[in-house]
Amino acid sequence: MADTLTLVTTRERAIRRRRLPVLTIISASVLGLIVLASVLAPIVAPYDPSAQSPDRLVGPSGAHLLGTDELGRDLLSRILFGGQLTIFIALGATVLAMLLGLVWGMAAAFLGGWLDELLMRLADTVMAIPQILFALVFVSAFGADPVKLAVIVGILLTPTTARLVRSSVLSELKEDYFTAAVAFGASRPRLVLTEVLPNVRGAIVVQAAINAANAILLEASLSFVGLGIAPPEATWGTLVQQGYQKMYQSIGYVIFPALFIFVTIWLLNVLADQLGAGEKKGVR
Amino acid sequence: MSVEPVLDIRGLTVSYGSATPVRGIDLQVAPGEKLGLVGESGSGKSLTALSVMRLNAGARLGGEIRFQGRDLLALSEREMAKLRGGEIAMVYQDPMSSLNPVLTIGAQLIEAVRLHDRVSRQAAHARAVELLTDVGVPYPEERMAQYPHEFSGGMRQRVMIAMAMSSRPKLLIADEPTTALDVTTQSRIIDLLDRMAAEYGTAVVLITHDLGIAAGFCERIQVLRHGRTVETGAVDDVYARPQDPYTQALMGAVVDLTIDVDRPIPTAVEVLERGTDAVVAESLPPREPGDVLLSVHDVTKRFRLGSGRVVTAVDGVSFDVRRGETFGLVGESGSGKSTVSKAVLALNPIDGGAVEFDGVDPHRTGGGELRQLRRRMQMVFQDPFSALNRRQTVSQLIEAPLKAHGIGTKASRSEKVREMLRLVGLGDEFAERFPREMSGGQCQRVSIARSLALEPDFMVLDESVSALDVSIQAQVLNLLRALQRELGLTYLFISHDLAVIRYMSSTVAVMQQGRIVEMGPRDDLFADPQHEYTRSLMTAIPVADPAQERERRRLAAELDERTGASTTTLLTKGRA
Numbered sequence: 001m002a003d004t005l006t007l008v009t010t011r012e013r014a015i016r017r018r019r020l021p022v023l024t025i026i027s028a029s030v031l032g033l034i035v036l037a038s039v040l041a042p043i044v045a046p047y048d049p050s051a052q053s054p055d056r057l058v059g060p061s062g063a064h065l066l067g068t069d070e071l072g073r074d075l076l077s078r079i080l081f082g083g084q085l086t087i088f089i090a091l092g093a094t095v096l097a098m099l100l101g102l103v104w105g106m107a108a109a110f111l112g113g114w115l116d117e118l119l120m121r122l123a124d125t126v127m128a129i130p131q132i133l134f135a136l137v138f139v140s141a142f143g144a145d146p147v148k149l150a151v152i153v154g155i156l157l158t159p160t161t162a163r164l165v166r167s168s169v170l171s172e173l174k175e176d177y178f179t180a181a182v183a184f185g186a187s188r189p190r191l192v193l194t195e196v197l198p199n200v201r202g203a204i205v206v207q208a209a210i211n212a213a214n215a216i217l218l219e220a221s222l223s224f225v226g227l228g229i230a231p232p233e234a235t236w237g238t239l240v241q242q243g244y245q246k247m248y249q250s251i252g253y254v255i256f257p258a259l260f261i262f263v264t265i266w267l268l269n270v271l272a273d274q275l276g277a278g279e280k281k282g283v284r
Numbered sequence: 285m286s287v288e289p290v291l292d293i294r295g296l297t298v299s300y301g302s303a304t305p306v307r308g309i310d311l312q313v314a315p316g317e318k319l320g321l322v323g324e325s326g327s328g329k330s331l332t333a334l335s336v337m338r339l340n341a342g343a344r345l346g347g348e349i350r351f352q353g354r355d356l357l358a359l360s361e362r363e364m365a366k367l368r369g370g371e372i373a374m375v376y377q378d379p380m381s382s383l384n385p386v387l388t389i390g391a392q393l394i395e396a397v398r399l400h401d402r403v404s405r406q407a408a409h410a411r412a413v414e415l416l417t418d419v420g421v422p423y424p425e426e427r428m429a430q431y432p433h434e435f436s437g438g439m440r441q442r443v444m445i446a447m448a449m450s451s452r453p454k455l456l457i458a459d460e461p462t463t464a465l466d467v468t469t470q471s472r473i474i475d476l477l478d479r480m481a482a483e484y485g486t487a488v489v490l491i492t493h494d495l496g497i498a499a500g501f502c503e504r505i506q507v508l509r510h511g512r513t514v515e516t517g518a519v520d521d522v523y524a525r526p527q528d529p530y531t532q533a534l535m536g537a538v539v540d541l542t543i544d545v546d547r548p549i550p551t552a553v554e555v556l557e558r559g560t561d562a563v564v565a566e567s568l569p570p571r572e573p574g575d576v577l578l579s580v581h582d583v584t585k586r587f588r589l590g591s592g593r594v595v596t597a598v599d600g601v602s603f604d605v606r607r608g609e610t611f612g613l614v615g616e617s618g619s620g621k622s623t624v625s626k627a628v629l630a631l632n633p634i635d636g637g638a639v640e641f642d643g644v645d646p647h648r649t650g651g652g653e654l655r656q657l658r659r660r661m662q663m664v665f666q667d668p669f670s671a672l673n674r675r676q677t678v679s680q681l682i683e684a685p686l687k688a689h690g691i692g693t694k695a696s697r698s699e700k701v702r703e704m705l706r707l708v709g710l711g712d713e714f715a716e717r718f719p720r721e722m723s724g725g726q727c728q729r730v731s732i733a734r735s736l737a738l739e740p741d742f743m744v745l746d747e748s749v750s751a752l753d754v755s756i757q758a759q760v761l762n763l764l765r766a767l768q769r770e771l772g773l774t775y776l777f778i779s780h781d782l783a784v785i786r787y788m789s790s791t792v793a794v795m796q797q798g799r800i801v802e803m804g805p806r807d808d809l810f811a812d813p814q815h816e817y818t819r820s821l822m823t824a825i826p827v828a829d830p831a832q833e834r835e836r837r838r839l840a841a842e843l844d845e846r847t848g849a850s851t852t853t854l855l856t857k858g859r860a
Contacts, residue, residue, distance in 0.1 A: 175670050176665040176666075176667060176670040177670065177671055177672055177673040177674075179631060179663075179665070180663065180665065180671050180672075180731075180734070180735075181673075181684065181688075182631060183629055183631060183661075183663045184658060184659075184662065184684070184735070185654075185656070185658035185685070185688055185738075186684070186688040187655070187688065190688055194684070198673075198675040198676075199673070199674065
């Protein structure tokens with residue numbers, strides 16, 4: 001009976017795989033647009049982000065689509081250029097978290113025993129430290145430039161990634177195909193790379209999307225408490241923090257950068273959900 | 285039919301999206317009648333049953349289902365909910381997932397009783413105890429306070445039956461109620477269903493793939509295939525004179541204790557589908573077994589449970605397997621047979637004893653030497669889907685062992701893949717398929733092809749045909765025997781199915797609770813079983829012949845009575 005049901009879903013899955021869900025396409029393209037606009041900021045931004053004008057803290061108008069800041073700089077241009085740094089930090093942090101988390105989680109799952117215990121308790125410990133406190137110590141010790149911020153955010157995201165990788169790998173190790181590979185004499189690297197890794201790839205991709213969203217949020221939080229990039233450079237987070245101080249003069253100053261953060265994180269989460277659902281359907 | 289049927293299904297169709305697994309089934313059940321719905325996986329038997337309960341979510345139902353004259357497809361969800369577990373009850377294959385793990389058995393039974401009888405808690409409690417007594421649960425009063433996990437599989441199924449019977453239903457649908465149970469428990473559950481149905485005058489639809497069980501229990505059977513009815517009739521007629529070629533094929537492929545072990549099983553299904561000549565039932569010349577290839581000496585394996593309790597899964601097991609023979613290891617779930625198989629291949633460490641494979645103990649070697657040894661010993665698993673990496677194509681799967689040992693070039697390996705596929709009877713077109721694009725039987729063939737790629741001397745077949753349908757099981761068994769003759773393989777064949785073990789093995793060992801209780805040449809052991817457990821296993825196997833099966837059940841019940849495992853004596857002894 002199960003066979004019939006599997007057959008049905010196999011067919012549906014085949015269709016689904018050829019045609020990506022509309023929601024995935026929409027969220028991926030809007031996200032792509034935001035990233036592209038930031039990367040191409042020198043070309044698409046209407047103004048030099050540091051060029052000042054006499055129109056200070058004005059609202060949206062034809063000349064300044066999203067208005068200006070306290071020095072009369074064009075907000076849209078500041079957001080697009082700020083996006084470059086934000087994306088750099090988010091991307092760097094995600095890559096770092098994925099690499100460290102993958103090694104950490106895989107090591108725990110494959111080694112097992114007391115090493116597994118040690119690695120996981122270590123992850124618990126890192127997670128137990130308040131993130132802002134951790135960042136505060138780090139930033140006061142080493143300062144805050146984009147690379148350092150990416151590293152610190154990456155480290156903060158590593159333990160959850162390691163846990164996810166470990167639990168995904170453990171459930172694969174219980175499958176007979178793994179035992180079969182041990183039984184036909186596959187070497188350790190073969191077991192890890194060709195047998196198990198392709199099966200946890202989906203879960204890892206989903207986690208990467210979630211990590212990117214969390215990285216943007218973390219960076220914004222750090223900026224908000226004053227641990228972000230120093231002016232004149234800006235990220236979306238520092239723009240929100242500056243806009244917040246001028247909230248009563250110009251509400252747009254805080255709203256627009258916040259909106260960029262909100263939309264980007266929301267889209268990343270939608271994408272993660274979609275990828276996760278597709279992953280579940282894609283396999284049996 | 286002179287009386288009005290309890291259940292009257294006309295032209296039922298069930299479809300999901302563009303697929304229609306049930307394509308027009310007619311089915312009638314008279315009051316108190318016992319109907320067997322048999323067929324292989326994908327035949328639509330469970331979907332038909334679920335449609336009666338209207339429990340197949342997401343499906344479009346067509347046709348008509350009348351229960352005591354009421355059109356079930358026209359009822360509101362509320363009215364339907366009142367019928368379910370009321371006048372229509374259902375018992376499922378897996379009793380664990382049908383019971384709530386966080387509520388006591390008593391609480392769940394009382395709830396079931398009060399759902400349909402407006403009685404006080406005390407009265408419901410008394411009724412629940414009475415029901416448990418009826419279904420043969422020992423110490424019913426005490427066991428009311430226990431949770432599902434404290435019950436064995438057989439006991440849980442008894443509880444499910446008690447629950448189903450609590451409302452005195454007019455119709456009981458039992459969907460593979462004994463498939464997850466050991467053979468010795470299986471007969472008792474079927475006896476119980478029989479007794480309860482008679483007592484309450486309930487009509488029963490028994491869904492099963494086991495033609496033996498259907499033979500002894502049902503009055504009438506209906507054979508399904510690909511969502512259509514192939515044949516229906518009185519059980520004695522259909523078994524004695526099956527009219528449809530598919531039914532004939534199905535009957536022919538059954539492996540029970542009466543089949544001729546020297547001939548291939550007639551897999552007429554293949555003939556049906558391919559339209560070639562009838563299967564040539566040539567006799568298989570017995571192979572002369574050679575010297576001892578594998579020696580298991582006093583192997584012991586203990587598992588430490590979370591609570592610190594130690595369970596001895598395998599307790600001093602010793603046996604020798606000679607080159608070219610099939611050594612059969614039979615036992616019920618939890619007897620330790622799979623632990624033995626993992627110990628033989630050194631996939632798990634052992635706590636005592638020794639294994640010797642062609643002079644080498646795999647437990648006392650390691651690294652490269654062990655990997656070289658693994659080339660010569662392979663394993664085929666029970667669940668073919670779990671045993672194949674779902675991200676790899678068939679050719680990658682079969683190639684993997686060769687790559688792992690750095691054997692051959694890309695070209696020679698792909699030639700080997702094609703050769704292996706041919707060997708297990710699959711065409712080249714399978715090479716690029718993924719496991720999910722194949723049936724269970726095809727996956728099992730790929731699994732066998734993979735284990736043969738390294739040209740091993742020895743294979744462990746751990747319940748390798750248990751998950752397969754009757755006709756496919758026959759094909760795989762024939763294939764395994766043909767391969768053994770052609771390649772001179774040695775098998776350690778592990779199964780819970782005594783009939784399959786008898787067909788495959790030259791030497792048989794019976795395992796119970798981690799020990800071998802009886803061992804000997806196949807013919808001797810089956811002609812004159814010495815141990816009481818072997819005898820009870822043998823009498824527990826259903827025979828696909830209605831008259832013989834009814835007689836077997838009568839004898840089994842007598843044996844139960846004498847050995848103290850019957851329902852009545854259970855009350856005092858507490859065995860499952």
